[in-house]
Amino acid sequence: MRIILATGNKGKIEEFKKLLPNEEVITFKEIIGDYEVVEDKDTFQGNALKKAQEIYEKIGDEEAIVISDDSGITVPDINNEPGIYSARYAGVNANDKENNAKLISKLNEKNLEKTPAYYTACIAIIYKGYPYTVHGWMHGEVINKELGSGGFGYDPMFIPTGFDKTLGELGYEAKKDFSHRTKALNLAKKVLDVIL
Template sequence: MTRVLVASRNAKKLNELRRILAEAGVAGIEIVGLNDVPEYPEAPETAPTFEGNALAKARDGFAATGLPCVADDSGLEVDALNGMPGVLSARWSGTHGNDEANNALLLAQLGDVPDDRRGGRFVSACALVADGVEEVVRGEWPGTIGRKPVGDNGFGYDPLFFPEGDDRSSAQLTPAEKDAASHRGRALKQLLPALAALAGH
């Protein structure tokens, strides 16, 4: 069994990768999170791109634990805000991870923006670092930003994000529907060949 560290304490992210591996029939990999390994200093996310932050996190995890490490950096790019919040998505309102405040600020900033100009996308960059391996991939999930939060599933900006071609918000989708379409799902699927190789497939 090959242990692979996901540089996150977010159980939803760990389970997402577990489901994607299972669906692809990749066996022999045990996914562990930051809570399952000895604590190590995590560098701040200071890169100007999702790719730079994901790679830095994966390098840190691999260097500290010796385990192949997958890390992602993701966020929301809104066209009317010139691609912001972008890498600042989790701390857009000034407090890291305060979803309600972040959503409220985003809605306020888009208050006067008409429906046909509320386009954006969720972006996820995922990096895999292991012995002799450094791979960074990017997944994008296009959609539009709603006018009020809808739905109870998901986290972050999910209640405001309406995927292209769907009249439900991301927070109204089932986990399986979200995996099939989401930015992180799209990025993680691109890492499957490298992860399968680690497991000796």
């Protein structure tokens, strides 16, 4: 089956391709070119649905399977930041390093070397005009420095529960077994099995 991803995030695209090795996974840009969906909803679910719906409508093929994901990290001790703003925490076009630096500075403001945090992933599927959503979570702690060069986003700052290394140090092979996106995608696969 061909799955169209409603994302331009290279890290997410690679992760989806690795998690769906038996499917043809392409990005919406390969069909309609550059297009930006404004993420203006106040939940991960709202943003994921908006991206999937808008791309589905732009493609104009009722049989298309469009999948989008909205995800991020939440740190309760700093007012649940960055949350839905994870990708643009340090500004609209911020990169991972800039976002991580802002989170480190926020932790340092509160003298937090390590504090509980969790990742959320919401995956939205649009097929034949119908929306479906699933969620996955990964709990652990965020630290006030970067360790390791694996993964992307906040991975070098996040130590998952049951581990003593960051996702940046553990690498993809470990992360793929329990990440928020893996959990959400396993549920999404079940949805696809039912609707297709």
